[in-house]
Each structure stands twice: as C-alpha cells, then as structure tokens.
Amino acid sequence: MTGSLAYLWLEAKRQWRNREILIFRLGLPTAVYLILNAANGDTPPDSPGGRMVAVAALAAVISGLAAGPSLGDERANGWLRQLRTTPLRPSAAVAAKIVVAMSFALPAIALVAAAAGLVGDNQGTALGWAESIKLVGLMWLATTPITAIGALIGLTFGGEAAHGATTLAFVVLWLAGGIFTSPSQMPHALGAIAETLPSYGVVQVGESVAGGSSLPAAALAVLAAWTVGAGALAALAWRRVVTR
C-alpha cells in the first residue's frame, strides 16, 4: 500500500510540474470560457449557467481522458514493464493515472466556475458559494467514467495509437457529446447517441445544480453505466497486458 501511495505521489509530482500539461488541462478551458463569454455575451441562455457548465464539461473531458496517452506511452516505452520487475502492485500504475487525471479535473472545473463567478456569467446565473462548490464537486465526481475511458484507451492501445484513440474520443465527446450543442438541437439519431455519452451526463449534472433542480436519474444511470462498463473493459485489457 505504501508503495502504491509512493507511486501515486511521484506520478502526481511528475505531471503537476509540467508547464505544458498545466496550460493544456487548466489554462485552456478557462481561456475558452473567457473567449466564448466575451464573444457571445448577449446571447440568451439555452439553460441556466449553460456556457460555464459546457466549458467545465469540456475541461472534465480533457483532464479525464489524460490517462490514455500517458498509459499508452509508458506501455510502449517499457516503463510499466520495468515497474513489473519491482514489488509494486501492477494495478497501482493504472490507479495512479486515474487518480492523477482526477486531480487535474477538479481544479480544471473549479477554474472555469471561478472565472464565471469573477467575470459574471452573462447567461443569468449567479451561483452562491455553496452552490458553486456543489456544482464543481458533483461535476468532478461525474468525470469518473471519463477517466475510466482514458484508462481503457491506454490499456488497449500502445504509444501513438493511444494518442490517436484519445483524440478520437475527445472529438466524439466534444462534438457529439452534448457539450456545446444540446441533444435536443441535434439531428434525431445523433441526439439519441449524445444522450448516452458520459460527457452529456457531466453537462446534465452541472445544469441541474445551476438550475436548482434535482439530479436527473437518466444522467446518473448513463454515468454509472459508463463507469462500470469502461472500468470492466479496462480491467480485462489490464489482464491481457499483464499476462503475455
């Protein structure tokens, strides 16, 4: 256990000291929010806090998928095999990637919410402290299935293929995942798909908090299904990786 924690700590330090990672995972979503807000300030809202929630969901997707390329690279370059010659429990390497991905998702979402609080979200929502914290916390928890997808990608594809698969997953969740376009405004078939994607679950969780309504059961079911499904597939992929 102490070994697993030591590995987690090293993994966190390693990623958190990298400036490019910080800019991409934390700075980029905040910048996107500020730019969208400045460009579309007068547009009436689709939903309460819609813009903030959408960009926070984008932040969740960016950070959540990060385990994919990271695991893929370390499988390809042999670092994970090197670790398997030490007493570290093999699953600790995957767990550390997921936890560190989550450690970026939390501040990434919080920064977007903070930016919205500072510049004032022009879509007519002004959340109090308690609601803001609740929004950030619940959207963060809703990111879990996306980190499971990231781990699944990293364990299924090695090296460059993991980068490609992560980019594909990002584009699908970004464009078809109900983040900037509500499923109801999409062509019917596409909208039906969007409603089953975890990114839309994250959006729905955020919108429900911003709008003061209870958490939608359908979204929670989608998020739970993706967590269990991607998690189980990742565990299968892991067995294949470990026993060759």
Next chain:
Amino acid sequence: MNTDIDRPTSPTTPAAIATLDGVTRRYGHLTAVDSLSLQIQPGQTVALLGPNGAGKTTTVELLLGLANPDAGVARLFGGPPAAAVAAGRVGAMLQDAGLPQWAKVAELIGLVRSLYPQPLSLAEVLRLADLEGVAGRQVQRLSGGQRQRVRLALAVAGSPQLLVLDEPTAALDVDARRGFWQRVRGYVSAGRTVLFATHRLEEADAVADRVVVIAGGRLLADGTPDQVKAQAAGRSTVSVAADGLPREALERLPAVVAVEEDRGRLTLSTTNPDATVRALLQQAPNVQGLEVRRAGMEEAFLQLTHQGGTP
C-alpha cells in the same frame, strides 16, 4: 531468512536462486525458448550469451515472470517468479526500458527504494551508479549514458539478492561499458547473484564466472569462460615451420585434433594449446617459427552457435 551462502541447505545441491526446468515459450510460429533448463546458484555472475534473436530476452522475461512458459517451469528462490518479485528479492534492468518524463533521478530512486524491504541508502545508490551530480535532474534532460546509469540505479536500489540485466551495455561506448561493469562488480562483491544477457563475447569473458551460451532458444554450452572456449574444440592453432618434422608424431601430441601442412608450415588444431606446445617442445626442442593462436571467445562462440543454431 538466513542469507549465509556457506550454510549447507541440502546435502546434494545448494538451493538454486533461479531455475528453468524444460521451459519452452513460443510466439506464433517462432519458438523463442526451446526446452531450456538452467540453474543459477547463489553468488554466481552468469552471462547469458547468444547472438541477436537467440532467445536471451525471452529467457530473462520467463525468469522474471514477465512472460509465462508454454511448457516447463520457471522458479525464482524456489517459488513462482512473481512471488520473488513481489517479495523484493529481484532487481532488473530491462532492455531499452524507458523512464517517465519529468521525474527527477532522485525521485525515481526514492520510489524504488520505498518498494523494497531493505533498500540501499539513496546516497549509496547515487554513488554506485555515479549519479551524484544529476540527482535533482529530470530524466528527459539526461544523456544516454546517464539514463543507462539511472536504470542500473533502479535495478540495484532495492538491494535485491538477484540482479538481472538484459543487454545492459548495448547503448554504451567502450569507456562507459568499462565503468558500468566496475559499478556492477561493486554491487556484486557483497555475495549477490547476477544474470546478464549479452551478445558481446568479450563482455561475457571478462565479467562472468559462468557463461551460458544459447542460440535458437536452446542451450549450447554452459561453464566457465575457459570451459566454454574449450568446448569449441579445435579452434586454437599451433603452427611451426615444417622442417622435416614427423607429421604423424605431431598428430599424437596431446589435445591435437588435426594437422595441416601448407607452404612449408604445419598447423595443429588443438583444444588445449598449452599442453600441445609443452609436448611439442619436449619432442622437438629446435622447432622454428612457433606461432600460437588462441581461440578468442568470438570464434568459440561463432562455432558453438553455428553448430547449434542451424541444425
């Protein structure tokens, strides 16, 4: 656990640290390791010598539990390899294993130290691997030689009883190679066991006290470097000016396997040039133009792998 290797553990054979018992591993149609049996005793420095594609890496992987045998059994410290690895009795340097970017040298060593029950101190590891000057540096800023030393540091940081090195000096120049083996010797002098894979003959000859030659996944020779060289029979040559020497008598000299005559010189192929020359000088003290060419490790190796590799 008593680690005193002089203690009699069993009346017949001392407990082997590593055992391969009729191990076979196939990848598709390729049989990488073919019914290989091998025992490594405590305190040995063993070279696993073979040309590229001989099955060295697969053998190492089978011993470490990174690959599972299709047939046969691999054991470390009397149990499954994974158990010995989990117990921290093994340290390994795999071929071309990468290091995670942005991690600092001392952090990586610290991680490995935290994983083993009785690690070396950080200062000891840094000194042993000659990394004192770069302990705070991130790995992507290291030179190739420094990276290689970091990988050695990670292999020894836990103070494992068995050190396994797969082609550890492949990327190093001559000076760096010499320094590398000096550091490994510094580690091994405490009675530890080392298995290293190499395709460099002179390295096996210089570093190991036992050489195991494999090719095509099969065992070809196993012994001290001298024994392995002797096994490559008839490769050393002793030649003298013919000058009417009785050829038949020369053929009966100790260790001689063949005699050839060419342009006034007789060339004796021998498995033991020392014995041959001593006997030759007794019989014919006045021989002229004596030349001895000892079979290098390279010739011995080429001959062995040629015999066994292509049946």
